[in-house]
Amino acid sequence: MARMLIGGELVEGSRTLDVIDPCTGAAFTQVPDADEGDVERAVAAAKAEYPAWSRIAPESRGQVLRAMAAKITENAEELCALLVQETGRPMALAQFEILHLATSYLNYYAGLEVHPELIVEDDTRRVELHRKPLGVVGAIVPWNAPIYIACSKIAPALAAGNTIVVKTAPTTPLTSLRLGELWAEVVPAGVVNILSGGNDAGALLVAHKDVAKITFTGSTETGRKIMASAAPTLKRVTLELGGNxxxxxxxxxxxxxxxxxxxxxxxxxxxxxxxxxxxxxxxxxxxxxxxxxxxxxxxxxxxxxxxxxxxxxxxxxxxxxxxxxxxxxxxxxxxxxxxxxxxxxxxxxxxxxxxxxxxxxxxxxxxxxxxxxxxxxxxxxxxxxxxxxxxxxxxxxxxxxxxxxxxxxxxxxxxxxxxxxxxxNQHCALDPQVPFPANKQSGFGVEGGIEGLYPYLALQTINVAKPGVAA
Missing domain, CATH: 3.40.309.10 (Aldehyde Dehydrogenase; Chain A, domain 2)
Structure with a gap:
C-alpha cells in the first residue's frame, strides 16, 4: 500500500481509504486515510524543521527543488502510469502535467531569490524592506490536476523558506504519495510532508494553530469554509476557486x-x-x-x-x-x-x-x-x-x-x-513565470511569477537611525 510522508518517514497510518478507478467505478487499491494524529505529526515535523530550512541559503533551497524536479523526470514513466490509472485521462495529458507543468514550476522557483530592498537612505536613517518566510504552510490540492497544482504550491513555499504539509484530494492520492516516497531521498526530513485522506484531514490542517498559511485550490463553497476556519488564528490564505x-x-x-x-x-x-x-x-x-x-x-x-x-x-x-x-x-x-x-x-x-x-x-x-x-x-x-x-x-x-x-x-x-x-487568441496558457490571479468569487491571492512567491513571505521594515540622530 502507498504510504504518507511524515517527517521524512513513510507512514501507513491507522485507517484506509479506497481509491476508485473512474473508468470502472470500482476500487482498485487503498491508501492511508490520515487521522488527527497523522496531521499533528506532520505539522510538528514541519514546524521542527522550519528554523533550519528557513536559514539555509536560497541557492541551497533551489538545489533541493531541482532535485525534486529531477526525481519526477527520472521516474516519469511510473508517475504518468499512476496518474492515468487514478484519473482515467489519456497518457499524453498525464505526461503534459507531470513532465511539463510540474517540473517547470519546481525549476522556475528554484531560481528565484528575494533580497532586502533599500527604501530610504539619507543623513538621518536607513530603511530596508525585508521579506521573511512564514513558517508551516498547509496546501490542500484538488483531484483534477493533482501533481501540477501540488508542485505549483510546494515550489514557492519552499523557495521562500517555509516548510509544508500537503493534503491530497481523496480521489487522486496515488501519484502524490509516490512522489513523497521519491522525494524522501532528496528533501530534508520534515520540509515536505504529504498526507492522503478525506476532508476531515484538510479541516484539521486549516484549523491547526501551528499552520501559518493555507493555500487551497478547489470549489468556491469549500473556499468559504476555509476562510471561516482560518479566521480564529488569522492565517494567511490563498484561494484559487471556481471559474466560469x-x-x-x-x-x-x-x-x-x-x-x-x-x-x-x-x-x-x-x-x-x-x-x-x-x-x-x-x-x-x-x-x-x-x-x-x-x-x-x-x-x-x-x-x-x-x-x-x-x-x-x-x-x-x-x-x-x-x-x-x-x-x-x-x-x-x-x-x-x-x-x-x-x-x-x-x-x-x-x-x-x-x-x-x-x-x-x-x-x-x-x-x-x-x-x-x-x-x-x-x-x-x-x-x-x-x-x-x-x-x-x-x-x-x-x-x-x-x-x-x-x-x-x-x-x-x-x-x-x-x-x-x-x-x-488562446486560453488557459499557464506559465510559471506569469502571475495567475483570481478575482471576485474565484478567490484571491496569486500564484505564478515572482508575485506568486510574495504570499509565502511576511513583510518587515528595518528602520535604522544613524549616529547623532537619536534624541
Missing part, C-alpha cells in the same frame, strides 16, 4: 482557424479545469459556422479510458462530480439545443460524451454556473459591448479570452474583462 470562463469571438475572427483551438481549450481534461472555456460568446455573423465547427470536432472525438491508445478524452474523475455533470446535462437539454453528445451510454465508469449546446442564453444554469465537465454552451450576441457586459456579469472571474483577427481590437476588448487572467 467566458470566451468572446469577435466578428472579424476566422472560424476555421480558431475553432480547433477553442475546442481544445473548452474540453481540455474533459472540461475538468477551473480555467478552461465554460461559456462561448459568438457574434451573430459567425454563430452558425462556429456551432457547426465545434460540434463536428466534439462528435469526432474519442472518449475512452486513458489506458486505451486511441483515447483523446477520459472520464469524469469521480462519482460525485459525475452526478453533477449529469444534472447539468439534463439542464442543457431543456435550456438549448444539443448539437453534439448529450447522451450517456450505459456501462461501467463515469464517461460523458463531449457535449455542445447552442441556442442557449444567459440566465440558464448551464451558462451561469460551472458544470466542471465536458459541456460547452455557445451563446449568440450581436453587440460586442453587450457581450463584455454579459461575460462580466458572472460572480466568477478567474480567466477569460477574446478571439479575433485584429489583435489591437481584441486586446482592447480583453482589457475590459474583469477576470484575473485574460488571453487573446
Amino acid at each position: 470562463d467566458a470566451a468572446i469571438v469577435l466578428p472579424d475572427a476566422d472560424v476555421a482557424t480558431i475553432a480547433p483551438a477553442i475546442f481544445a481549450f473548452a474540453f481540455f481534461n474533459s472540461g475538468q479545469v477551473c480555467a478552461v472555456i465554460k461559456r462561448l460568446y459568438v457574434h451573430d455573423s459567425l454563430y452558425d459556422a462556429m456551432c457547426e465547427a465545434i460540434a463536428g470536432l466534439a462528435a469526432s472525438a474519442t472518449v475512452a479510458p486513458g489506458s486505451d491508445a486511441a483515447a483523446e478524452f477520459g472520464p469524469v474523475q469521480n462519482k460525485a462530480q459525475y452526478q453533477k455533470v449529469l444534472h447539468y446535462l439534463a439542464e442543457a437539454k431543456v435550456a438549448g439545443k444539443i448539437i453534439a453528445g448529450g447522451e450517456v451510454t450505459e456501462g461501467p465508469g463515469y464517461f460523458v460524451p463531449l457535449t455542445v449546446v447552442r441556442d442557449v442564453s444567459d440566465g440558464s444554469p448551464i451558462v451561469d454556473e460551472e458544470p466542471f465537465g465536458p459541456i460547452l454552451p455557445i451563446i449568440r450576441y450581436s453587440d460586442v459591448d453587450d457581450a463584455v457586459v454579459r461575460a462580466n456579469a458572472s460572480p466568477f472571474a478567474l480567466g477569460g479570452s477574446v478571439w479575433g483577427s485584429d489583435l489591437a481590437k481584441a486586446t482592447a476588448v480583453a482589457a475590459r474583462l474583469e477576470s484575473g487572467s485574460v488571453w487573446v
